[in-house]
Amino acid sequence: MSSSKFIAGADTIIRVAPLLDCDRVRPESIVITTGALATAGATSLTVTITGTPTPTQTILATTNFPLPLNFIEANGREHLVWVTASIDPTTITLTVQPLKRAIASGAIARFPVILRNRQQATFNPNNQNQDISVFDNAGWQDSLTTRLGRGLSMNGTYLPTDAGYNICIGVEFQKADLYWELEFPKPGCESDNLFTKGEIFWGFGSSQVSIESSADNMIMANIEVQSRGKVTRIMAV
Structure with missing residues (x-):
């Protein structure tokens, strides 16, 4: 079992979209x-x-x-x-x-809409061992690795006029799911422009937004997305 943690900084793009239908199709x-x-x-x-x-x-x-x-x-x-x-x-x-x-x-x-004004984004796959009961053999238990907790955390100073922030907080209150996409900068130097796009991760999940009002009346928020199902990785091209 392996676990990796990615911290995204400058030039990283996060896109979001609400999922109002049952079909989980990439927008x-x-x-x-x-x-x-x-x-x-x-x-x-x-x-x-x-x-x-x-x-x-x-x-x-x-x-x-x-x-x-x-x-x-x-x-x-x-x-x-x-x-x-x-x-x-x-x-x-x-x-x-x-x-x-x-x-x-x-x-x-x-x-999909770009989430702006974020200070950092952390994508942290969370593999967990969980005991399960197998009922065809009474009293016997086994364990398996679950991948239900892949998390994307996006803290920042957001504006109420930012569409990305409104999507994230809107799906939380509507109990809908969120499409999220994390795109890293393309690798390499500008002089040998061999890549056109960086690595991309995307998936669907539920959104939870914690809000704090600062002394200067800015919206300090941490947006947590708990992924459900598969997270897709697209290699840099």
Whole structure:
């Protein structure tokens, strides 16, 4: 039995997405780009959806469990947008909660959502020995190694306008599962650019968020994800 612990630092990317369906299918990576200018108070956004390969999945969202997305304009201005209806790959209009501010044409949101403002992430597989009773031989016991506790811990200083933070805390209160993805920087030097992407781990699990309010009113939070089922590793390419 072996156990490894990974601590992720600078240039590491964590992506998250809510799982509202029973099927544990890895979400497709898509880019959502706004079309015409959307005025403050608008409840719809004209968009185009792109991805490689061409997206085929529907992203679930409802009025009771809206999907938060961060749209970023070309000048860097960011907007937290709550989508209240499912997003089909052919969708050209998003149904959203009333916008706080106008959003310019060409603003971009990505899904799965990047969890920003984290200070560190720790991925710690937790293998445990557990006694089990075997009932075809009365009184006899055996032990096996379980992998039910693979944990991903992400502490940081989060903002209430950050879509990734809202997804993590939202699935906890809705008792839904979370898709998580941990991507490390590509290895090697820039001068011999042999790799295009670093190592990736991904899986599904339940989220637990511990929140502490600091003296300067920042949200200090530790987001713990307890994985359920298989954790997939993709080698650096």
